[in-house]
Amino acid sequence: MSKFNVLFKVTGSIAAYKSAYIISRLVQSGCNVKVVASESALKFIGTATLEGLSGNPVYTDSFAPAQVMSHIHLAQWADVTIVAPATANTINKFTNGISDSLLTSLFLAHDWSKPYLIAPAMNSKMYSHPATQLSLSKLKSWGVTILPTEVGYLACGDVGEGKMLNPDLIFDEVMKAYASKNKSVTKKIILITYGGTAEDIDGVRFISNMSTGKTGAAIAEELFLGGNEITTLRARNSFETKFNVESKVFSSFEDYRVKIEKLLAEKHFDVIIHLAALSDYSPAFLEKDNNTFPLPLQSKLASDSDNIKIMFKKNVKVINSLKRLSKNPNVIVIGFKLTNQVEESDIPNIIKKMFADSDIDYAVHNDLSSRTFSDEQTNFTVYDKVLNTTKCVSVLDLAKEIDKIMEIKNDIVH
Numbered sequence: 001m002s003k004f005n006v007l008f009k010v011t012g013s014i015a016a017y018k019s020a021y022i023i024s025r026l027v028q029s030g031c032n033v034k035v036v037a038s039e040s041a042l043k044f045i046g047t048a049t050l051e052g053l054s055g056n057p058v059y060t061d062s063f064a065p066a067q068v069m070s071h072i073h074l075a076q077w078a079d080v081t082i083v084a085p086a087t088a089n090t091i092n093k094f095t096n097g098i099s100d101s102l103l104t105s106l107f108l109a110h111d112w113s114k115p116y117l118i119a120p121a122m123n124s125k126m127y128s129h130p131a132t133q134l135s136l137s138k139l140k141s142w143g144v145t146i147l148p149t150e151v152g153y154l155a156c157g158d159v160g161e162g163k164m165l166n167p168d169l170i171f172d173e174v175m176k177a178y179a180s181k182n183k184s185v186t187k188k189i190i191l192i193t194y195g196g197t198a199e200d201i202d203g204v205r206f207i208s209n210m211s212t213g214k215t216g217a218a219i220a221e222e223l224f225l226g227g228n229e230i231t232t233l234r235a236r237n238s239f240e241t242k243f244n245v246e247s248k249v250f251s252s253f254e255d256y257r258v259k260i261e262k263l264l265a266e267k268h269f270d271v272i273i274h275l276a277a278l279s280d281y282s283p284a285f286l287e288k289d290n291n292t293f294p295l296p297l298q299s300k301l302a303s304d305s306d307n308i309k310i311m312f313k314k315n316v317k318v319i320n321s322l323k324r325l326s327k328n329p330n331v332i333v334i335g336f337k338l339t340n341q342v343e344e345s346d347i348p349n350i351i352k353k354m355f356a357d358s359d360i361d362y363a364v365h366n367d368l369s370s371r372t373f374s375d376e377q378t379n380f381t382v383y384d385k386v387l388n389t390t391k392c393v394s395v396l397d398l399a400k401e402i403d404k405i406m407e408i409k410n411d412i413v414h
């Protein structure tokens, strides 16, 4: 994932322990995280936890040796800033321009071209107090994203508004904030299909392929962070994206066919990135002891015969009809071709045939030999219709190339 910098501010609420979980998710998603904690926050959560999870020292004191310019440098460093939990005290200080700590000074030094989010957490009375409500609306008018609170059980024993938003939703909001910062006029609506089909034999056995969906999920994440609107149609058991994107799941080829037809008829997509590894053949009949049974079987196949035979029927090539089925007839279609054990010199002809057979605009070739031990596909070659090529060493590189393709197509359309 593209790395970006999150300045994570923690203030003195009982919800401070939840910040540990959000910081951990951000780090696991590839973000660089630096934590600024108020003095009160450190009464609720220890520096060891915050430092251990973020992998960086925790900043609290404006006058700490060797850190005296942190109130400027950290603001410059951050791509996204979030205060979670944000106390009534800090929120009210922010609106009054008070800068009596590193945490509040950083607010005044914030560069407003970059997102600033606040996740309030407090007792209902503190939350509904006119001072707090006035501050929140003032902050909103200054460009701060105020996350909603939840109604629920509060530490004081009350049940009401003021509970900090669910940590997973806060994580999603940070990602969205970064993505919308990158949003340009050329933002695209993209469908990414990935993962392998599973063809049912008898309810417990199936025929599938080795696609894990890792490449598709990684491309989806990069394009999401680039500010695009992403929908995924992914195989059951395939990798999910780390972010909250619209996602549909398929199992068999037939299931995929029905779902993609519905999606393309209902929603306008600018780009379809078709990585789904679809079975060319689906099991149709099983022959056993001179009897023929239609597949899938209703119950588990017994192992009492020496030989069984499975007959497969050929499936249609969905990639040929994506444009025809699309609400947007000008949709850009990018198809993928995985090869295994083919001569390097044969690849252009394989790609040529792919262009001749299917209605695609670009083809991405990759070979099984370029898969790492951790199932990461590397070394992709992007072909246009006249077989000009661009080499990409990683998924990150490939996502950048797809971005470029979308820009070029956008220029042609406008």
Ligand SMILES: Cc1cc2nc3c(=O)[nH]c(=O)nc-3n(C[C@H](O)[C@H](O)[C@H](O)COP(=O)(O)O)c2cc1C
Pocket: 010, 011, 012, 013, 014, 015, 038, 039, 040, 041, 086, 087, 088, 089, 090, 121, 122, 123, 126
């Ligand atoms: C046990 C305990 C829980 C608290 N929880 C909250 C809270 O959830 N929200 C809040 O705004 N203040 C809460 N406070 C009060 C703040 O800690 C206090 O206003 C403090 O000065 C905030 O400092 P800070 O904003 O610099 O972190 C709590 C105080 C205590 C002792």
